Amino acid sequence: MSSSTAALPEILRGEGLPNFEAVTPGAVSAHIPQLIQELDAELTGLEQQLGSALESGTPLSWSAVMDPLQRLGERLRWSWGVVSHLNGVCNSPELREAHAAQQAAVVQFGNRAGQSQVIYKALEQLQQQGGALDAAQQRILSAELRDMQLRGVGLSGSEQEAFNSASQELAELSTRFGNQVLDATNGWTLKLIERDQVDGLPTSLLDQLAQAARQAGDSEATAEAGPWLLGLDMPRYAPFLKYSRRRDLREQVYRAHVSRASGQAGSELNNWPLIERILTLRGEQAKRLGYANWAEVSLAAKMADSEAAVEALLEELRAAAYPAAQQELEALAACASRHGAAEADDLQPWDVSFWAEKLRQESFELDSEALRPYFPLPQVLEGLFALCSRLFGITIEAVDGEAPVWHSDVRYFRILEGAQAGSGAGTPLAAFYLDPYSRPGSKRGGAWMDECLVRSRRPDGTAVLPVAYLICNQSPPVGDTPSLMTFEEVETLFHEFGHGLQHMLTTVERPQAAGINGVEWDAVELPSQFMENWCYDRATLMGMARHWQNGEALPEAEYRKLLAARTFMGGSATLRQVHFALVDLKLHSQWQPGSGQSPEALRRQIAESTTVLAPIDEDAFLCSFGHIFAGGYAAGYYSYKWAEVLSADAFSAFEEVGLENEERIRDTGRRFRDTVLSLGGSLDPKQVFEAFRGRQPSSEALIRHSGLVAV
Numbered sequence: 001m002s003s004s005t006a007a008l009p010e011i012l013r014g015e016g017l018p019n020f021e022a023v024t025p026g027a028v029s030a031h032i033p034q035l036i037q038e039l040d041a042e043l044t045g046l047e048q049q050l051g052s053a054l055e056s057g058t059p060l061s062w063s064a065v066m067d068p069l070q071r072l073g074e075r076l077r078w079s080w081g082v083v084s085h086l087n088g089v090c091n092s093p094e095l096r097e098a099h100a101a102q103q104a105a106v107v108q109f110g111n112r113a114g115q116s117q118v119i120y121k122a123l124e125q126l127q128q129q130g131g132a133l134d135a136a137q138q139r140i141l142s143a144e145l146r147d148m149q150l151r152g153v154g155l156s157g158s159e160q161e162a163f164n165s166a167s168q169e170l171a172e173l174s175t176r177f178g179n180q181v182l183d184a185t186n187g188w189t190l191k192l193i194e195r196d197q198v199d200g201l202p203t204s205l206l207d208q209l210a211q212a213a214r215q216a217g218d219s220e221a222t223a224e225a226g227p228w229l230l231g232l233d234m235p236r237y238a239p240f241l242k243y244s245r246r247r248d249l250r251e252q253v254y255r256a257h258v259s260r261a262s263g264q265a266g267s268e269l270n271n272w273p274l275i276e277r278i279l280t281l282r283g284e285q286a287k288r289l290g291y292a293n294w295a296e297v298s299l300a301a302k303m304a305d306s307e308a309a310v311e312a313l314l315e316e317l318r319a320a321a322y323p324a325a326q327q328e329l330e331a332l333a334a335c336a337s338r339h340g341a342a343e344a345d346d347l348q349p350w351d352v353s354f355w356a357e358k359l360r361q362e363s364f365e366l367d368s369e370a371l372r373p374y375f376p377l378p379q380v381l382e383g384l385f386a387l388c389s390r391l392f393g394i395t396i397e398a399v400d401g402e403a404p405v406w407h408s409d410v411r412y413f414r415i416l417e418g419a420q421a422g423s424g425a426g427t428p429l430a431a432f433y434l435d436p437y438s439r440p441g442s443k444r445g446g447a448w449m450d451e452c453l454v455r456s457r458r459p460d461g462t463a464v465l466p467v468a469y470l471i472c473n474q475s476p477p478v479g480d481t482p483s484l485m486t487f488e489e490v491e492t493l494f495h496e497f498g499h500g501l502q503h504m505l506t507t508v509e510r511p512q513a514a515g516i517n518g519v520e521w522d523a524v525e526l527p528s529q530f531m532e533n534w535c536y537d538r539a540t541l542m543g544m545a546r547h548w549q550n551g552e553a554l555p556e557a558e559y560r561k562l563l564a565a566r567t568f569m570g571g572s573a574t575l576r577q578v579h580f581a582l583v584d585l586k587l588h589s590q591w592q593p594g595s596g597q598s599p600e601a602l603r604r605q606i607a608e609s610t611t612v613l614a615p616i617d618e619d620a621f622l623c624s625f626g627h628i629f630a631g632g633y634a635a636g637y638y639s640y641k642w643a644e645v646l647s648a649d650a651f652s653a654f655e656e657v658g659l660e661n662e663e664r665i666r667d668t669g670r671r672f673r674d675t676v677l678s679l680g681g682s683l684d685p686k687q688v689f690e691a692f693r694g695r696q697p698s699s700e701a702l703i704r705h706s707g708l709v710a711v
């Protein structure tokens with residue numbers, strides 16, 4: 001293999017750790033078209049081969065169908081994966097342009113392979129000879145067949161034409177929906193010029209508002225003297241509602257925010273017709289595919305069995321959250337009354353954030369900035385690695401310099417089994433890159449885990465070990481001061497590391513089901529959210545939280561505040577998610593065009609039991625619900641809560657054996673590793689969960705962790 005690939009350009013090597021330096025914008029433009037052309041020709045060759053085998057009735061084998069398909073897909077994933085990765089972490093105008101120029105061809109190739117009739121028939125034939133295949137192979141095959149069906153491969157003639165043109169229209173409608181939300185958000189501003197209009201705002205927000213004013217032409221604007229430009233984007237809108245003492249301005253900005261893109265006040269930006277069209281088209285697509293509605297299409301590829309199962313869970317959460325949310329609202333009113341505020345008897349939606357922040361400060365005095373010195377990155381990593389050793393029996397060691405990196409801040413680590421700390425001996429299992437710091441201008445915001453190499457076996461029988469990219473965006477070290485993290489950033493690191501663990505500790509050697517591959521969308525956040533729970537575990541947190549200068553432990557009072565803050569306003573937060581999830585689900589199962597009931601009327605009906613403050617008249621939240629109308633969450637918004645049930649319930653297995661009982665924590669940790677982290681997509685997630693927990697998931701732990709009481 002190495003001799004035949006030696007002459008290939010680096011970007012087309014298709015295996016091993018990438019040499020990032022060689023993946024230049026020029027190489028992308030020069031070689032990705034060549035790759036697509038080759039893959040296209042190979043796919044055609046494979047289709048011909050499979051076509052004649054099908055015609056002559058020759059039985060097909062896994063190695064004749066799935067292996068070549070996997071190799072084709074892997075070559076694309078490896079090359080395009082490196083390009084996309086660099087586009088996220090080392091962006092430049094040249095790379096962005098080279099990436100964008102090739103994207104359509106890459107997507108088109110994926111569509112072609114995913115809608116190939118010959119390949120579909122070959123997979124079907126392979127499935128019929130079931131006996132020769134193991135359980136993982138069967139699951140990979142049915143997932144592949146299901147995905148192709150949902151892409152319309154089973155349709156023909158005019159039905160397929162109608163399906164394809166509706167898919168096209170839906171894609172355009174989604175884009176328009178998203179753009180109109182963006183335009184409506186950007187199209188509203190309010191210039192504040194008097195000092196009393198910014199009463200209560202923190203310096204960081206005044207900075208932002210003055211900067212926005214400068215960008216809009218007030219070149220003299222300063223944080224101290226204004227003018228300040230308010231807008232509807234989250235970084236300006238959310239803190240304004242939280243801190244502004246001017247109730248009239250809070251009301252004004254709230255009303256503008258909830259009526260975005262709904263055609264009110266003569267605006268041309270109106271998403272209502274788009275919403276009805278999108279829901280109508282999705283309903284028609286579902287019927288073409290043989291389903292009753294779009295909710296059924298969405299659930300066909302998820303862990304949740306049925307709409308009834310999702311509704312049952314949402315009702316458990318709603319019943320627990322509703323009375324708590326009512327009490328929380330009363331507590332806010334009481335807080336307002338203590339401060340002698342006129343609105344105490346008549347709290348409105350634009351008062352909630354403000355009084356919640358006041359009450360939070362009074363109850364906890366938790367200053368998230370003040371905790372940073374207790375969480376220097378090197379110490380947090382030590383704590384995280386010690387936890388992984390304690391739970392999963394693995395050793396993690398830095399091996400910087402052993403792999404090429406894309407930036408000098410990037411570190412490289414290896415995961416070993418059976419190693420003595422510091423000795424380096426032991427069996428390598430996996431490796432990961434960690435790119436911790438933000439680089440404004442060249443690195444995408446947020447945090448994520450991505451696959452560099454996926455566990456598999458080469459044709460010669462040797463193993464390919466998994467390698468992960470772990471990307472965060474925290475503040476870089478300054479001089480001798482290490483990167484000091486907020487508690488939220490610590491949680492984010494643990495979260496992404498949980499995804500990484502599932503990718504890296506997999507024992508599945510078929511890449512289609514290794515790690516996170518083949519794991520249902522509503523189950524994939526289980527390991528990540530599970531790891532977040534450990535940030536609140538006393539031993540884990542106190543083990544790593546020490547002042548970076550004097551080594552002092554995090555004061556007990558601060559730890560208690562962190563615990564209390566976790567469940568503050570927990571009823572309202574849960575109820576809000578239940579409202580969104582239920583509205584999404586019902587719009588995609590119950591709403592019918594021409595029924596006389598508008599989508600908004602349906603939402604308001606659901607709001608009667610899922611909100612404690614009814615939506616105001618202008619509230620047109622659906623017109624900016626991008627998750628379901630411009631993103632991939634249609635009839636899937638419930639997944640957030642579904643996966644949280646799994647992760648909380650998994651963590652409660654550790655609580656049950658006692659978080660201080662080292663021996664049983666170790667046994668439970670090993671079992672988590674051998675099931676959830678190891679089996680990936682090779683088994684039904686319900687079976688994986690049951691193998692770990694000994695029973696089906698229960699919402700009891702999530703309700704308790706949210707500070708609520710089950711009803």
Ligand SMILES: [Zn+2]
Pocket residue numbers: 495499525528
């Ligand atoms: Zn995640």
